[in-house]
Amino acid sequence: MFFHIRELEVRPVAFDVQIPSGAIDFLDPKIHQSGVLRAKGRAELVSSSLDEIRVKGHLTVEMVTDCDRCLEPAACPVDSDFELLYRPVADGYGDEKAIDAGEAEMGFYEGGGVELNDVLREFVLLSLPMQRLCRADCKGMCPVCGKNRNLGECRCQLETADDRWAALKSIRN
Numbered sequence: 189m190f191f192h193i194r195e196l197e198v199r200p201v202a203f204d205v206q207i208p209s210g211a212i213d214f215l216d217p218k219i220h221q222s223g224v225l226r227a228k229g230r231a232e233l234v235s236s237s238l239d240e241i242r243v244k245g246h247l248t249v250e251m252v253t254d255c256d257r258c259l260e261p262a263a264c265p266v267d268s269d270f271e272l273l274y275r276p277v278a279d280g281y282g283d284e285k286a287i288d289a290g291e292a293e294m295g296f297y298e299g300g301g302v303e304l305n306d307v308l309r310e311f312v313l314l315s316l317p318m319q320r321l322c323r324a325d326c327k328g329m330c331p332v333c334g335k336n337r338n339l340g341e342c343r344c345q346l347e348t349a350d351d352r353w354a355a356l357k358s359i360r361n
Contacts, residue, residue: 189304191231193239193276196301200232203245203304212305214313218254222263225249227308234273241297243307244271251312253320257328258336262320270311274302 191201207225214220229245248267255262274295295310327337332344 190301191241191243191304192301193233193241194300196231196233196241200230202230204228205304207305207308212309212312214309219313219316220252221249222252223250225308225312227304229270231302231304239276240294241274241302242271243274243302243304245269247308247311249312251316253316255322255326256320257326258322258338259329260322260336260338262322264316264320266312266315268315270315272307272311274307 189203189205195201205225205227207221207227209221209223209225212221212225225247226249227245227247229243231241231243234240234242246269249265251264251266252261253264254260272295274297277296277298322338329336330342330344332346333342335342335344
């Protein structure tokens, strides 16, 4: 669904969509959608002189990514309200330059409007936790043999070397 500026100048546009898994490219092969993405809300023109578009609503989806500790699949549900602002890329907007706090939370678009799938992709990626775990007590992988410690303990011995005392050890020898 595409929100055209000309259409938004007349009236806000409501949306209620169900997007199947695989329809949105999340730009990272490790992150994928495991169920239907449901989004409901509206897009409106905030300021007609600046062509700022506000897209707000509610989104629910089940995402799956690799666990940061053991690399097994980790479920990351997203169920949240969202509100995103977009301004057209024009003279000076979107270029590399110093921006104020208000512009730091604003997206930019090119052409005649904003694509809903792009808005939803952006919100889902921003909603994912920084540390993605399969479970809170994940033990991770052994740094020596690579075995998943959640499946069983390995017999690897971790040798911790403290190089700060190496010079003193050589004197003793």
